[in-house]
Amino acid sequence: MAAYGSKDAMSNRTLSTIDATSARLRELALGLQDGDFLGSEEILVEKLGVSRATVRQAARLLEREGLLRVRRGLNGGYFAGRPNLNTVEAAVSGYLDTLDMDAQDVTVVASVLWVEALRKAASLRTDEARAMAERLRKRVVALRPDAPFGRLIEIEQETRTEIFALTKARYIELIFQINIAFAQKRFSAVSMTNDTEGHAKFVDAWRKGKLMELDAIIDGDPELGMLAARHTRNLWHQRIWPAASEDKVVAE
Numbered sequence: 407m408a409a410y411g412s413k414d415a416m417s418n419r420t421l422s423t424i425d426a427t428s429a430r431l432r433e434l435a436l437g438l439q440d441g442d443f444l445g446s447e448e449i450l451v452e453k454l455g456v457s458r459a460t461v462r463q464a465a466r467l468l469e470r471e472g473l474l475r476v477r478r479g480l481n482g483g484y485f486a487g488r489p490n491l492n493t494v495e496a497a498v499s500g501y502l503d504t505l506d507m508d509a510q511d512v513t514v515v516a517s518v519l520w521v522e523a524l525r526k527a528a529s530l531r532t533d534e535a536r537a538m539a540e541r542l543r544k545r546v547v548a549l550r551p552d553a554p555f556g557r558l559i560e561i562e563q564e565t566r567t568e569i570f571a572l573t574k575a576r577y578i579e580l581i582f583q584i585n586i587a588f589a590q591k592r593f594s595a596v597s598m599t600n601d602t603e604g605h606a607k608f609v610d611a612w613r614k615g616k617l618m619e620l621d622a623i624i625d626g627d628p629e630l631g632m633l634a635a636r637h638t639r640n641l642w643h644q645r646i647w648p649a650a651s652e653d654k655v656v657a658e
Contacts, residue, residue, distance in 0.1 A: 427456050427464040431484075435473045438486040444474075446483045491583060499588040509592035510647055516585040517639035519578050521632050523566075526573040528622040528631030538568050539623035546616050553609050554600045565616070569623075593646045611641050 431454070434444055445453065450461050465484060468474035472489025476482070502512070527535060542565055549557065570579035615638035622631035 423456060423460055424463050427454055427460050428467045430454055431464050431468055432473055435468060435486040440486060440488040442486045444484040444486060450484060495584050495587045498584045502588045509589050512585045513589045513643060516582050519582040520639055521635040523569055523573060523575055523578055524619055524631035524635035525628045526575055527569045528626060528628040531626035535572055536624050538572055539620040543617060543620045546613055549613055551606055551609060558612055608645055615641055
């Protein structure tokens with residue numbers, strides 16, 4: 407056991423103070439709106455009853471969490487913050503990079519989440535859901551057979567945004583987007599080009615699958631929605647996985 411006053415004991419006490427201060431600052435920040443003023447450094451030192459150095463260390467932890475912003479200068483101080491989706495995506499995706507994660511595994515998880523999102527959307531059976539699906543359906547129908555890959559991505563992303571907003575499936579959206587952000591960095595740009603063999607065939611298959619997803623929402627058919635979602639996600643797997651495997655062989 408470390409003796410009282412030893413280096414380890416002092417370190418533990420300091421860590422506990424920082425943790426406690428961080429917890430208190432986090433509570434204060436979450437009790438305010440994004441951008442609200444928490445106080446100057448002097449005010450927080452007095453309010454929290456800790457040293458200036460402890461306040462600064464705790465503030466750095468909360469800055470990394472996106473819950474606190476520090477402004478320097480005459481009108482500076484500590485302000486409440488809120489992490490956004492892009493910040494969380496970048497942080498978690500960067501962490502996954504350190505784990506040597508299999509990108510195919512990540513896309514499989516994303517696909518499972520998308521199937522659930524479609525089930526929820528098709529289960530709504532509301533005028534709002536039908537109007538959203540009909541609007542997107544017109545865009546898909548208008549696609550040309552030789553539509554560039556970027557155009558498909560644009561409609562795909564808009565569909566995701568609309569469906570996640572409609573179903574209020576924020577947690578599913580968060581995990582899905584993290585997985586997609588990670589996977590996009592791993593797959594070859596070759597799989598995203600318009601001149602790959604079979605691109606026109608992919609456009610046709612994707613178009614039919616997307617229409618099936620949207621029709622499921624219009625008809626209020628969750629079983630069809632899940633079936634269509636699995637189909638469209640499998641199309642993406644078939645498009646991007648082979649190119650990723652070829653890149654891996656070349657790299658080795």
